[in-house]
Amino acid sequence: GQQLNQSPQSMFxxxxxDVSMNCTSSxxxxxxxxxxxxxxEGPVLLIALYKAGExxxxxxxxxxxxxxxxxxxxxxxxSIPSDVGIYFCAGQARGxxxxxxxxxxxxxxLQVKP
Amino acid sequence: xxxxxxxxATLVQPVGxxxxxxxxxxxxxxxxxxxxxxxxxxxxxxxxxxxGIGQISSEVPQNLxxxxxxxxxxxxxxxxxxxxxxxxxxxxWAGGYNEQFFGPGTRLTVL
Numbered sequence: 001g002q003q004l005n006q007s008p009q010s011m012f013x014x015x016x017x018d019v020s021m022n023c024t025s026s027x028x029x030x031x032x033x034x035x036x037x038x039x040x041e042g043p044v045l046l047i048a049l050y051k052a053g054e055x056x057x058x059x060x061x062x063x064x065x066x067x068x069x070x071x072x073x074x075x076x077x078x079s080i081p082s083d084v085g086i087y088f089c090a091g092q093a094r095g096x097x098x099x100x101x102x103x104x105x106x107x108x109x110l111q112v113k114p
Numbered sequence: 115x116x117x118x119x120x121x122x123a124t125l126v127q128p129v130g131x132x133x134x135x136x137x138x139x140x141x142x143x144x145x146x147x148x149x150x151x152x153x154x155x156x157x158x159x160x161x162x163x164x165x166g167i168g169q170i171s172s173e174v175p176q177n178l179x180x181x182x183x184x185x186x187x188x189x190x191x192x193x194x195x196x197x198x199x200x201x202x203x204x205x206x207w208a209g210g211y212n213e214q215f216f217g218p219g220t221r222l223t224v225l
Contacts, residue, residue: 031212042204042216043158050211086156092212098165100146100208104158 006089006105013079014113021108022073023089031092032065032072033102038085046087047074079112086110116141120205120217127224133178133192135220137205140186145207147188148214149180152202164188200224 006023013019023032031050035043047058049065049072056063062075072091076083089105117140127133139145149161160173162180170180177196181189188205200223206214 033213035216040219040221042206042219045213045215048211048213088158090214098146099163099171100165100212100214101148101160101163102212102214106157109156 004089004091004103004105006108008108009106010109010111012111012113015079015081017079019076019079019083019110020073021087021089022071023091023105024071025091025093025103026070028069028094029091030069030094030096031102032063033090034061034063034072034074035088035090036085037088037107043088076110079110081112081114084110084112116207116209116215118205118207118215118217120203120220122220123218124221125223127195127222129197129224130194133190133195133199133222135190135203135205135222137188137190137217138186139207142186142207142209144185145209147182148206148208149188149190150204150206152204152219158204161190195224197224 004023004025033048034046036046037043047056047063052069053067054065060077086107086109088107090102119138146165148163150158152158162172164170164182167182178192203220205217208214
């Protein structure tokens with residue numbers, strides 16, 4: 001089946017540093033979404049992208065829908081300890097119809113050292 | 115506003131026992147509904163999805179089944195649990211823009 005390649009798998013950074021993670025696909029996606037999951041909780045939607053080239057910000061978070069429609073990145077600026085968690089990219093592939101099915105990346109685990 | 119509930123929050127069950135996890139959504143109508151399983155805090159595996167009452171699609175062959183008896187209710191079941199059914203089960207709903215919103219999850223441990 002279709003897969004998303006998400007990298008890096010994990011990051012350990014100092015508080016105040018910027019973070020970048022990305023996802024790539026072998027097929028074209030109509031939608032890209034970025035989620036954050038805290039331990040023991042459900043993922044929370046951070047940013048949704050619907051158009052190729054779209055750049056969207058949510059506070060210190062910025063995400064872009066790649067021009068080729070096969071990739072997306074998420075940047076976090078000036079990281080703080082509460083940014084710790086697992087970040088997932090997800091996309092809806094062309095041809096998924098009304099199912100709304102998403103394909104998820106394997107996640108990037110972010111740890112922030114105060 | 116829309117909210118999604120899952121219960122129970124945690125469950126410990128013996129091998130061979132039945133299972134019923136419930137998910138309900140408030141504040142929206144005719145949502146798409148999804149069941150995922152997450153192992154070891156990484157990777158979401160789609161188990162079932164439903165685009166309407168009584169309509170269930172299975173993504174992977176397994177020991178589990180799903181039902182949607184009402185528009186905003188989604189149930190995950192098993193007749194006999196296996197050790198491999200342990201995991202974190204997440205329910206999600208989606209409206210018109212394909213954004214999925216997740217519930218708080220159920221931690222299932224099969225002993």
